[in-house]
Amino acid sequence: MIERTPLLNLVTHLVLVSGLVLLLMPLWIVFVAASHDFHTVNQVPMPLWPGDHLAENLAVAWQKGNFDRVMVNSLIVALGVTVGKIVIAALSAFSIVYFNYRLRMLVFWVIFVTLMLPLEVRIVPTYAVAADALRPFQAMFDAVGLSVDLPEWNLLNTYSGLILPLIATATGTFLYRQFFLTVPDELTEAAKMDGAGPVRFFLEVLMPLSKTNMAALATIMFVWSWNQYLWPLLVVTDHQTFATATMQLQKITPGPAFGEPPIWNVAMAANLIVLTPPVLVTILLQRWFVRGLISTDK
C-alpha cells in the first residue's frame, strides 16, 4: 500500500524520526560523557553538548583498560567464533539438505532444539568440559568398561577455550539450510553431469552462491561473539593475557568494588572504544547483510 498525501508523509516521518532519536539518544549521551572532563560530567544536569576532552579520555581509557592486548584478544575470539560458526553451519546444512541418510531429520531436529539451549543454560556442564575436554570420552570409555586413560586436556585460559564452546550454532545451520533449499535441483544435477563430486560442488558452487548468506551470518555472529561477557569471565582467570574487551569494561566502570569514585568520562570513552569494531563490521558488511537475510538475488 503506497499512499501519497502530505499529512501522512509528515506523520510517518515524525514516527521515523522519533524512533531514530529514541535509539540514538543513549549513544549520544555516551559520546557526550566521553568528551568532558571529570568535573563537568558529574554536574547535574549533565551537559548535552560534547566538550573537548575526548582524545584525552580515550587515551586514559585505552591505557587503563590494557586495550593494546585486550582488543587483539577480542578480535581473535570474535573472528575465530565467526569463522568456526560459518564453517560448521555450512557443513551441517550441506549434510542435512544434500545427503539422504536415515537419521537426517532427527539430526536436523536435534540441532534445531539446541536453539533452546543457549550457552547460559548449559554453562556449568560446558565449563566442566572446558576444564577437561576429553572427559566426556573418558566417561564413555568408563561406561563401556574400557580402561583407557585419556590425558587431561584443559581449555581454561586458552583461545580454544574461549572460542570452541561458542561455535555450535543452530541459527547458522538453519539459515544455510533455508538457502540450500532455494538452490535449484537442476544446478546440482548440472554439476553432477559435469562430473563434480560433493566436495567440489560444495566448494565451487554452493559456497560462492552463498556469499551474501555468509556475510549476514558473519555480521550477526561477529557482533554476538564480540559482545560475549559471561563465558570469557568464566574461562579466563589469567586476566593479564586472555581478558577480552568486554571484560575490561567491568573494571573501568566505577563501582564500590574498586574503591574509586565514578569516573564516568573515562568509562564512556572505553565504551566508545569497545563498540567501534562491531560497528565497523556492521557498516562494512551491511550491504551484503540485508541481501543475505532477504536473499532472492539469483
Place this chain on the structure above:
Amino acid sequence: MAEIAIRSVKKTYGKVQVVHGVDLAVRAGEFVVILGPSGCGKSTLLRMIAGLEAISAGEIAIGGRVVNRLEPRERGCAMVFQNYALYPHMTVADNIGYALKVAGLGKAERRAKVEAVAASLGLEDFLDRKPGQLSGGQRQRVAMGRAMIREPKVFLYDEPLSNLDARLRVAMRVEIRKLHQRLGTTTLFVTHDQVEAMTLADRIVVMNAGKVEQVGTPKEVYGRPESTFVAGFIGTPGLNLLPGTLDPGAGVVHLEGGQRLAYDRQRWAGAGAGRVMAGFRAEAARMARPGQGLDAVFEFSEELGAARLVHGTTGGAMVVVSLSDGRDLSPGDRFGVDVPAGEVQLFDAGTGRRLSGERAPAAVPGAPVLEAV
C-alpha cells in the same frame, strides 16, 4: 557416438509406478525425440539414462555397456536442462569449461577448447559475462556449449526450448538440428510439442502414462498412428475420431446417430465386425453441401491464415475439417463432411489400438514406406 538400449525399464516412486516397462533401441548417431503429454514420464526416462534417477527395474546400456550402476559422469552423457541450469556465479567461459576443469584439464588448453565451442555457437563476445546478463536464447546456447565441450557419446535434452519465445524456438530448433548434423552425436530430445518433434526427429517415441505408444519416423506416426492416443496427439489438429460399429460386409462404419462412413474394404480386408473408432485427417476431408457425406453441425472456426479449421459435431463427436475457401457459417448451420474411403483409418474401440488385418497401405496417398522397426 553410441547406441542406447533400453530394456524393460521401470520407475517407481514408493508405491507409484511412473514408467511401466519401456523398451527402446536408439541407433548410434540417431536423433530420437520422446514426445508425450505432461506427466507421462518423459523426463523420468531421460533422467534414468543420464544417471540422475535410479533405475527401479530393467537395464539401460550405452554403447553396449550396461550403465545401471554407473555415476552420471561415467556414462558419457551430456544434458541440457529446460531452465538451462547455468552456474550463476561463473562467467560464460567458466560455465562452458567447468566440466573440463573438473576433469583436471590445464587452463590454456581449457581456454582454447572453450573458445572453439563458443565460436561455433556464436558466443565469442559473451565469454566474460555472467549468465544473468544474457538473453534466454544466449543462455540456451551456453547450456548447449557446456554439453558439447565434453564431446559426449550421447546428448540428452529435456524440453530445452520451452522457455523461449516462438521465433527463438524455431531458430534454436534449426541450430540443434545443425549441431546434430555436424557432430553426429546420438541425441535424445524430450518435448511435449509435436511440431518440435516432427521437425527434429529421425524417429519419434510417443509416450503416454509411462508407456511407449509408438516408435516411428515422423511420417509414420503421422500417417499410420498405432493407437487412438497417437492419432489424437499428433498433427494439428489431431485425427478426427468417430465411434461406431464396423460392418465389413457393407464396407461401412455405422456411426452413432445412424450415419454411415464408407472405408476402403480392400485395405482393411482382415478387419472383423465390432465396435471401432473411425479416424480421418481434417486435411483429407472436404467440406460439402448439407446432405453430402456426413451430416455435421457447425460450431466455430479457427483462422490459420492459409486455411481455416471448421469445428462441428457429427455422430455424437467433434469433427474438424480444414477449409481453404472463404465460406461463412454461423453456429448451428449444417454442413456436409466428405471423407474419401481411402482416408479412413480404423481403431479398436476397446483397446484403442489400430485394427489388425490392414494391408500394406500403398494405396493411401502420402503414406510412408514402412521400415521394419
